[in-house]
Amino acid sequence: MSERIPCQTSGCGANILPATALKTGGICMPCHQKKLAMEKEAYILQHRKDVDRYYGIEDPVEILKIMHAPRKYNPLERDVPYHKSEQELYHQLSEVERERIEAYAISLIDQEDFDQAETILLSLVCFTNARIERGLNALFHNEQYDPGILYKEAGPSIRDELIHLVKSESDDRNHLLLALAWIGDEEVVRLFAEWRENPPQWASRLYIPPENYAHEAGWELDQDGRKRRLFHLECYPFEVHVEGSAGAEAVAALQTDDQTCPWCQGKLTVLFDYHLQHPSVRFLKLSGERLRIAACIQCNCYGTVFTKVELDGSYSWSHFNTVPDYLPITEPHEQQTWNKLQLSERKIGTYEGAYWMLEVSTSQIGGHPAWIQDAEYPACPCCSNTMMFIGQIDMGQADNSEGIYYTFLCNDCLIAAVNYQQT
Ligand SMILES: [Zn+2]
Ligand SMILES: [Zn+2]
Ligand SMILES: [Zn+2]
Incomplete structure (x- = not known):
């Protein structure tokens, strides 16, 4: 050897x-x-070279096409980012430009590049609230029903074809029902109510009753079979505070409080402190001065936390809270520091954050929630009505961590709830 x-x-x-x-x-x-x-x-x-793929290009549609195009990673190239986000570019598109990018998405569908086409159509739906009838037709005829939010503005002909498919033998009933929930027009509401009264045979093969798909699109049937919306159409985003700028004083976010969590003994965090008479939050239609919604940043990851709130800003841990099935025993967490989030004075569209995979920051008050998992509107523990969504904190924006805290309120009982989801 x-x-x-x-x-x-x-x-x-x-x-x-x-x-x-x-x-x-x-x-x-x-x-x-x-x-x-x-x-x-x-x-x-x-x-390594800097590569500016946008050099000399001014047409926002061409810029968006480049942004959406998949890129092969090349370590020898460093992309110079465009100075505007996709969201900002979509905001500034004219009607003609929106039609052009929709036509481009349709050409991608024809080439069976569904991922890229869907991202474009989703961006149109969420960022511009545009109707994408032609794009939808193309998706529908290629049996692309997911994600359902794409079908939000679909007209009666697509709706009826979706209904026909749901009723016939289909492997895709889950996605079809989601698409219908997002359409949510009178006919869908009537149909969901009918299915609640007389569950169709195929309903036994679903995990939830067909009418419960409505939660994914932010509504439910009330007792009389009418549509009840579970979120506010008005939406204001939070932005990370820039030194020297003055923001709206309507809502302060993420403040450590003196009250402690009975489960882990850590300090509670006031996720939102609403100044209820500020014009930006009048849409909540609450008559008092202040509303503070608190949670335990730590324990809230394992279950819903309820608080009893008063409209003078006081709150207390609710006696309805039950210890989550799984709750790790931990030391009280250190006092945390977060980026200062500041409410924008500029309203945005209701659904801009609704599809969280579009990778926008989604801390907001009002608007449609950005569910990471399935929709999870808590029932008020006092009156059992489904609670209204009133705002969310995107932890990616707060401290570059993960997950979203969602907040809800029952106006009648003045009970608030906080949920948490992550990937
Ligand atoms: Zn060696
Ligand atoms: Zn706790
Ligand atoms: Zn209630």
Whole structure:
């Protein structure tokens, strides 16, 4: 057997076979690999070029096409980001430009590039509230029913075809019902009410009754079979505070409070402090001065937290709270610091954050929630009505962590609820 020799790297201490030494120039395999990786990195750093894919292009539609196009990762190229976000570009599109990008999405559907087409159509639906009848037709005839929010503005002909498909034998009933829930017009409401009264045979193969799909689109049937919306159409986003700028004083976000969580003994966090008479929050139609909605940032990840609120800003832990089935025992968490979130004075569309995979920051008051998992509107523990969504904190915006805290209110009982979801 051949004698082992020491690796030449100073401080390594490994012994290697002469054959290895011959291959690597006298160093051990791990050292050799490390050396190669460092050489590669140095090469990349030295040769990497900035690539501005938007150079000289002014047409926002062309810019969006480039943004949406899938890119192959090339370590030797560093993309210069465009100075506006996709969301901002969609906001500024004219009607003609919206039609052009919709036509582009249809051409992608024809090439069966559904992912890219869907992202474009979703952006149109969520950021501009545009009607995408032609794009929908193309999706529908390619049996693309998901995500349902695409069908939000679909007209009667697509609606009727969806209904026909749901009633006939279908493997895709789940997606079809979601699409119908998003249409949510009078006929859908009537049909959901009919199915609630007389559940169709196929309903037994679903996980939830067909009418419950409405929650995904933010509504439910009331006792009389009428549509009851579970969110507010008005929506104001939060922005990360920029030094020196003055924002609306309507709502303060994320403040540590003195009250403690009975489960973990950590301090509660006031997610939202609404100044109810400020014009931006009048849509809540609450008559008092202040509304503070608190949660335990830690325990809330494992279950819903209810608080009893008063419209003078006081609140208390609700006696309706039940310890979640799973709640890890932890030390009280340290006092946390977050980015200062500031409510914008500029209203945005109701659904801008509704599809969270569009990767926009979604801390907001009002609007449609950005569910990461299935919709989860809590029932008021006092009157059992489904609670209204009133705002959410996107932790990606608050401290670059994950997940969203969703807040709800029962106006009649003055009970607030907070839920949390993450990927
Ligand atoms: Zn070594
Ligand atoms: Zn706690
Ligand atoms: Zn209630």
